[in-house]
Amino acid sequence: MATEMVTLRPATAADAEALADLVVQLYHSEVPRGLRGPRDGQVRLFRYLIEHELLAGVRGRFLAVDAADSPIGSASVRLWGDQLLTSLPPRVLSVATRSLGIADTLRLFGTTLRSALVAETPLRRDECFVYSVVVTEPERGRGVGAAIMEQIEDYARQAGARTALLRVIIGNARARHLYLKLGYHVVSRTPLWADLVGMPSELLRKDLG
Numbered sequence: 199m200a201t202e203m204v205t206l207r208p209a210t211a212a213d214a215e216a217l218a219d220l221v222v223q224l225y226h227s228e229v230p231r232g233l234r235g236p237r238d239g240q241v242r243l244f245r246y247l248i249e250h251e252l253l254a255g256v257r258g259r260f261l262a263v264d265a266a267d268s269p270i271g272s273a274s275v276r277l278w279g280d281q282l283l284t285s286l287p288p289r290v291l292s293v294a295t296r297s298l299g300i301a302d303t304l305r306l307f308g309t310t311l312r313s314a315l316v317a318e319t320p321l322r323r324d325e326c327f328v329y330s331v332v333v334t335e336p337e338r339g340r341g342v343g344a345a346i347m348e349q350i351e352d353y354a355r356q357a358g359a360r361t362a363l364l365r366v367i368i369g370n371a372r373a374r375h376l377y378l379k380l381g382y383h384v385v386s387r388t389p390l391w392a393d394l395v396g397m398p399s400e401l402l403r404k405d406l407g
C-alpha cells in the first residue's frame with residue numbers, strides 16, 4: 199500500500215467497533231494466550247471498554263483508515279497532563295462474563311494484572327507515550343505501521359512533545375525492528391522478576407526534534 203493513503207484521525211465513539219476489532223488483534227499478537235473466548239464476545243467487550251473511555255473524554259486514541267475510509271490500524275498517545283481513565287465502566291464484570299465466559303474472563307483479568315505490574319511510565323512535560331499500535335493483519339508488512347507512527351509523532355510534536363517513549367514486549371521482533379528503524383533506541387528493560395510474573399518489555403525513546 200502507498201503509505202500516503204494512510205490517514206490517522208482522532209477516534210470517536212462511532213469508531214468503537216473498528217477499534218475493538220483492532221485491539222483484539224493486538225492482544226492476539228502480543229499476548230496470544232491472554233485473550234480467549236468467542237471472537238464476537240472479545241470484540242463486544244472491548245467495544246464496551248473503548249466506548250466508556252471515549253465518552254469519559256480520554257483523548258489520544260487514533261484510527262488509521264485507507265483511501266476508501268476502511269479501518270486498517272490504530273495507535274494511541276498519552277501527552278503530559280492528559281487525563282487517565284480512572285474508572286471501569288459499570289457492570290464490566292457482567293459484560294465480560296457474558297461475552298467471554300467465566301474462565302476466559304479470569305484469564306483476561308490475570309493478563310491485565312500481569313501487564314499492570316509494570317508501573318505506568320511517568321512523563322515529563324515534553325514527553326509523550328505511544329501505545330496500542332496495531333495494523334490489521336492483512337495489511338501488515340506494507341509500511342502502514344511506519345505511516346501510523348510518523349503521523350502520531352507529528353500529532354505529539356504539534357502538541358509540544360519533544361520526546362516519544364513506548365514499550366515493546368520482549369520477543370515482538372517485528373514491532374522492535376520497526377521502532378528501531380524509525381529512530382527509537384532502547385533505554386531500559388524491565389527487571390528480571392518481570393520475566394517470571396509480569397510481561398517483560400523494553401522502554402524505547404526517540405527525540406522528536
Ligand SMILES: CC(C)(COP(=O)(O)OP(=O)(O)OC[C@H]1O[C@@H](n2cnc3c(N)ncnc32)[C@H](O)[C@@H]1OP(=O)(O)O)[C@@H](O)C(=O)NCCC(=O)NCCS
Nearest residue numbers: 227331332333338339340341342343344366371372373375
Ligand atoms: C508491529 C506492527 C504495528 C507493524 O506494522 P506494519 O505495518 O507491519 O509495519 P511496517 O510494514 O511499516 O514495517 C514492518 C517492518 O518489520 C519487518 N519485519 C516483519 N516481520 C519481522 C520479524 N519477524 N522480525 C523482524 N522484523 C520483521 C518488516 O520487514 C518491516 O521492516 P522493513 O521496512 O525494514 O522491511 C504490526 O505488525 C502489528 O500490528 N503487529 C501486531 C501488534 C503489535 O505487535 N503491535 C506493537 C505493539 S508494541
